[in-house]
Each structure stands twice: as C-alpha cells, then as structure tokens.
Amino acid sequence: MSAIEIAAVSKVYAGGVRAVSEVSLSIADGEFIVLVGPSGCGKSTLLRMIAGLETISSGTVTIGSRVVNDIDPAARNIAMVFQNYALYPHMSVYDNLAYGLRNRGVPKADIDARVAEAARMLEIEPFLERKPKQLSGGQRQRVAMGRAIVRKPDAFLFDEPLSNLDAKLRVSMRGEIRQLQRRLGVTSVYVTHDQLEAMTLADRIVVLNGGRVEQVGRPLDVYHSPASTFVASFIGSPAMNLADAEVMGGSVAIGGQVVARGVAGIVDGKLTVGLRAEDIQLATSGAGVPFVVRYVEELGALRLVHGSVEGRHLTMALSPDLPLSDEMKVAVAADRLHFFEGASGRRLARPADAQVGR
C-alpha cells in the first residue's frame, strides 16, 4: 500500500496531440480515486501512465517513495483490471491467478494459499479449473479482480472494468469492488466515463476534460459545488440545468424574467446560472415563474419533467404525487442557485459555498 503522487504529468503524442496536460494529483494511501470524464478526456491515458503502459512525456509519477517514470510496469508493483478483463484464454482460472506470482518466483505453497484466499474472497472457488471461455461475464470480471488481488500490489488500477457487464451486474459488481477495496485498503485509481460509478465508488472524484483536471473533490462536494459548467453538466443525472442569466442588484433574470431574488455575493452582470433538477419546486402561491411542460419521464420514485422557462430548457425532478398541469409555475430558492462565469464557465464563489464545501 502506498500513496501515489502525480506531479505536472503531461502526455504528448507524436504529432503534437496533448492527451494529458499538466495533471497534478496527490492520492493518499488507501484512497479510492475515480477519474471520470467523457471519451478522449485523457483519463485512460493518465491511468496507463501510472501503470507504465504509456510513457510519461513530462512530469513525474511517484508510487510510495519511488519515482516510477522509468520503471517497468512489472516493477511498479501495481495491478490492473482491464475493460475486456484480458484473461489468458489458454490458462485455467487458477493459472490466470497464479501467473503473476509464478513470474515473481513466489513459492508454490504460497501461491496455492494466496490463490485460495482470493478465490474465497471473490467466490470463484468452483471455477478454478475452468478456462475463462467457460465463465460468464460476471465470473470473468471476478477472475480479473482476483488476478489483481493475489499479487498484493501497492495499488489497483481499474480501466473501465464494468463497461462490458449488463446493467444489473454492473450495480452489484460496483458494490463488491467498493467493499473489497475498503477491506483490503489498497490505494485504487479507477477510470470510468459513468458519472454514477464515479459518485458511488470514489473517496474523491477527479473530473477530467480535454486532458485537464476540472475538479477534484469528494463526490458530494463535486455534486453540490461543481467547479465549472462542464462538471455541472457531467456529474449528476439528470444534468444540472444551465442557462444564460443576468444578475442585477441581487435579482437573477433569465430572458428578462426574474426567477430569483435576494442573491448575495454575486457581482452584477451576465453569467451562467445552474440549478439541479431536484432544487426546483412547484410554486404554491401565484408568485412563481411560468413553466411549459414538454414531456415527462417516469422513474417510479420520482418524475423528471422536461419543459421550458422563457424558451430555455429546464428539467425538474418532482415527486410523482404532485399533479401536473399545462400551466405550472415553479419557484427557485436563491441559495440553491449555482453561478458560473459566462465566458470561462468557472464557478463564481458565494459566501454560501463555504458551508457546503469543505
């Protein structure tokens, strides 16, 4: 177990494409970090640089107390779980688990014990003699996990390990990965494009966009105070509602319609305002903003109502108990609003943020 220190790491491919730019990140010993972002944001490249499968163009990666830039993947003492599991098809499950140990000259008795322990932990004991081909997707996933566990590495690296599973299995494996990581206490870096996986697994989320870190923070901090419009629209489902707005003397107006008053700490001017779907209420009195319903998504426990305010798209999450009508009015609490700089999309700090953030 070790901390991982990533200092100003960049990856520039031949031809000048910058996949990762100046990423710095301190990962504490035993921490579960999730790198999340859309395709091409550099999250996998960053992970592969930690693993040693990709050379580091500039900056340093330190695992434990060693700078590993020029150290072979094998000598970094990390274990990786691949999206396609990358199990060796010609070997039995036992041999798949034992392969890395044999290569390191671990004594036979020790290998037996470690494989048995990992198999017990992952409940793959009945399959030890089978070939990967004879296993289901979920079982293969467990074997891939087992191969990482038996090595007792300093760090686990996960490269979208659940993407090939069906939705139901994904949820249960997600839980298992989390529990296993807690139990073993091994520093983990997990790459996914699924914000839900990021939210549920991570101690801290790292949101990447275009090879740069947009935000690092605990899942709820990232959710409640996204650092930019990108993070706001990427983390959380449905995405945060964003609209161009104007602040004038503490009043927020979208398209000339004042939607909230009494906003403190924001300088007057044009900006982007953000609002979570669950932070919108139906107006009880007549004082709300007119809302035109376009369509409704029923999720059972709640109902996503898509519509528009002043021609701008808005999604709200409502309890299914509330009646819907064509002419609804909605109310917005001023302290629930997020403000972002119009041009850069960066979050504008408000005094209220101090309570939410850490």
Add this chain to the structure above:
Amino acid sequence: MQTKRTVFGNRLLPYALLLPQIAVTVVFFLWPAAQAVLQSFQREDAFGLSTTWVGLANYLDLLDDPSYLNSLKVTAIFAPAVTLLSVGLGLVFAASLDRLVRGGRAYSTLLVWPYAVAPAVAGIMWWFLFNPTVGLLPYLLAMIGYRWDHALQPTDAMILVVIAASWKQVSYNFLFFMAGLQAIPKSMIEAAAIDGAGPVKRFFTIVFPLLSPTTFFLAVINLVYAMFDTFPVIHATTGGNPAQSTNILVYKVFVDGFIGLNLGSSAAQSVVLMAIVVALTVIQFKWVERKVTY
C-alpha cells in the same frame, strides 16, 4: 448458430448451379486420381502399346526398391525441415514486426514479395546464389573455410533444396502469423507485462500458445506443400541428385513416370504419396487440433 437455408422451386436448379464446380473437380481431380489408381495396378510398355493387369505387383516392388526407400527417407527429412524452417522464420519475422517501432509497412510489404515469385524461379535464384563456381554464398562460405558443393555433397544439396523450397513459404507463413498476432488483444500482453513477464517470457507463455491454432494450420499446409508442391524447386536446382540425396517422393514420381516411362510404378508411388499426405493431415486434425483450440 442459425444457418440460412435457401429453398429452390425447381429440384434441378441446385444441381445445375453446382455443376461447374463438380465438373472441374471431376475432370481435374477425380478422373486423374482414379486414372492413377487404375494405372498403379497395371504395367504398360514404354510406347503405350500394351497394358497388362499386374495387381499389387507395382506396390510390392516399391517395398523392395532401395531407391524408393531412400526417397521415403529423403522426404522424411526434407518435408519436416521445410515446414520447420518456413513456419519458424515466418513466426520470427511476424513477431519482430510486432516490436518494430517504424517502417512496419515497408517491412511487411518486402516480406510478402517472395510469395509472388514462381517456385521454379526461386529455385533457379537459390541455385545461382549457391552455385559453387559463380555463386555468392559459396564464396562467402569459403572465407570461413567451408567448401560448398551441392553438386557433389548430399548434405549441401539437401540444405539448398530446403532453403529454396522454404524461402517463398516464409512470406505466406509471415502473413498468417501477422494476422494471428493482430488478433491477440493488446491488453492481454499488457496484463502479462504487469504480471511480471518480460518480452521473451510473454512470447512463450502468452503469445505463442495463443498463436497455436495458426501454427497448427500452417504446419499442415506447409507439410502438404513440401510433399506435393516442391517439384519445380527440385527440378530447377538438383534434379534429385547427387546420388538421389534430394530425390523426394513427388520428384521420383515424375522421374520414374515421365523420364523412366515406368507409368505403373509411378502411379503406385503417387497413390502412396497421396495416402501419406491424407494420413498426416487426418492425424494432425484428429490429435493436434484438440489441444490447440480455446
């Protein structure tokens, strides 16, 4: 897997559609093969004027014929040697391509070229290269003190025909191995690298086992090639000599039948050769294949 089934309205149409292929097979394969089997039981005079039914005599004669037994022995060395050399080199070249950083395209293009060269031309080329009087290689070999003469030395002659016969097959095998290597997921190699296996160990524990279906297929193809299709190579280089040392079965069929005009014996030999190749292929598919599929 569900197979698509086409239903024809006319009962004769499917047969009509198959007819061209069947005609080709019958005219160019079944008929000559049947003719060979028939001839192998006959003895014909050199002018084709009289034909006598001799039963198994042609076959029995072969068993007593020292030159035929020698030919069997020569083939038993030649065919596996060609297979090993061409499959081995093909694999080495393909594996090297995998580790090549740049120039991969040019490299593989150049490696594929020999396959376009006709076997007889390849034979002549190697014959020139190894020619004791004008060849480049004997000149170089002489520098290290080896006196090359495939016209007199049976070992030299065997080495020459093996190299000449293998040369163009290397291209063919290279192509298959290249495709086989590309089919191995990169992440599997990376997983092995993280698992602490160096490049050599990765090759022998991961890559080579995963290539075994390809290797197996190529072994069969090359063995059959070495036994059947190497006639032009022998003909253009050694002509089976010196002292019958490179007279492989398929070449002996030609020599005895068309030079010696002993058509009955030649036919019997070709039937035996056919039987050997069929048997080898069956054995390979029955036993080896079971071990190499995943």
